[in-house]
Amino acid sequence: MRLVWPEPADGELDRDALAELYAHDEGCVRVNFVASADGAVAVEGVSGGLEAPGDKQVFGLLRELADVVLVGAGTVRAEGYRGARTSPEREARRRARGRAAVPPIAVVSTRGDLDPGAGLFTDTTVAPLVLTTAVAADGARRALAATGAEVIAVSGDDPGATHPDAVLAALAERGLTRVLCEGGPALFGALLAAGRVDELCLSLAPQLVGGDAGRIVTGAHIDGPRRLGLASVLAHDDGLLLRYRTADR
Numbered sequence: 005m006r007l008v009w010p011e012p013a014d015g016e017l018d019r020d021a022l023a024e025l026y027a028h029d030e031g032c033v034r035v036n037f038v039a040s041a042d043g044a045v046a047v048e049g050v051s052g053g054l055e056a057p058g059d060k061q062v063f064g065l066l067r068e069l070a071d072v073v074l075v076g077a078g079t080v081r082a083e084g085y086r087g088a089r090t091s092p093e094r095e096a097r098r099r100a101r102g103r104a105a106v107p108p109i110a111v112v113s114t115r116g117d118l119d120p121g122a123g124l125f126t127d128t129t130v131a132p133l134v135l136t137t138a139v140a141a142d143g144a145r146r147a148l149a150a151t152g153a154e155v156i157a158v159s160g161d162d163p164g165a166t167h168p169d170a171v172l173a174a175l176a177e178r179g180l181t182r183v184l185c186e187g188g189p190a191l192f193g194a195l196l197a198a199g200r201v202d203e204l205c206l207s208l209a210p211q212l213v214g215g216d217a218g219r220i221v222t223g224a225h226i227d228g229p230r231r232l233g234l235a236s237v238l239a240h241d242d243g244l245l246l247r248y249r250t251a252d253r
């Protein structure tokens with residue numbers, strides 16, 4: 005993994021240098037995606053078909069630096085989400101940074117209709133959070149009662165919707181302010197429209213996918229293109245790992 009921007013470096017970055025580069029501030033909402041060179045966000049419906057060199061290393065690090073992994077229900081279903089993988093070494097590094105040993109997964113669902121038998125609930129060392137609407141919360145609590153998940157209503161003025169401000173406030177109330185959002189495109193769109201994205205990490209896979217794959221943002225109506233500031237660029241084989249700051253930051 006070589007640093008290309010802002011300070012081109014000859015040598016490979018080690019884990020400590022990467023952790024310093026990707027330091028995650030309190031209160032920062034960081035969004036992380038992988039996309040192909042032609043902008044596809046999935047191959048045959050899953051991001052795993054995008055082969056972006058180095059992204060697994062950085063994706064693992066981003067989770068290691070975050071208080072919570074925030075994700076939309078569409079992604080949980082499509083990608084078969086499970087709890088964050090851990091190891092004694094990773095847990096020790098998190099504790100040394102003052103974080104909980106393992107970051108919980110917080111899933112945002114409007115319908116609140118999640119399978120209690122899914123890996124999100126059955127294959128995890130920490131209980132997930134389910135963020136849903138005021139309308140759906142009671143039903144979700146009943147359906148997920150045996151899983152240990154915490155179901156939280158995060159509607160704003162509309163009891164039938166989730167609102168990004170309420171989502172982030174619920175996480176902050178639990179001390180989870182370093183938020184790593186792993187998508188998907190609809191949730192990213194909602195956060196963007198609400199002006200609640202501080203940073204975008206984008207891994208550019210050296211592939212052309214074609215077809216009608218979606219982009220990293222869908223559904224958002226924002227007032228004209230939003231400008232991004234380039235924070236860092238890493239190169240790994242033919243892949244690029246870009247990090248941008250938004251004007252919201």
Ligand SMILES: NC(=O)c1ccc[n+]([C@@H]2O[C@H](COP(=O)([O-])OP(=O)(O)OC[C@H]3O[C@@H](n4cnc5c(N)ncnc54)[C@H](OP(=O)(O)O)[C@@H]3O)[C@@H](O)[C@H]2O)c1
Pocket residue numbers: 036037038039044045046049050051054075076077078079080082083112113114115116117166167168186187188189190191192194222
């Ligand atoms: N390349 C990558 O890095 C990457 C990352 C993530 C996902 N993906 C891909 O993206 C696809 C899934 O896309 P998606 O857009 O369906 O995923 P998504 O954004 O994860 O999920 C959308 C769902 O989130 C819930 N939601 C709750 N509040 C919302 C709000 N305010 N706005 C929008 N959605 C809200 C709804 O769940 P309910 O249906 O439960 O009501 C909605 O159907 C998959 O193919 C996946 O592989 C790729």
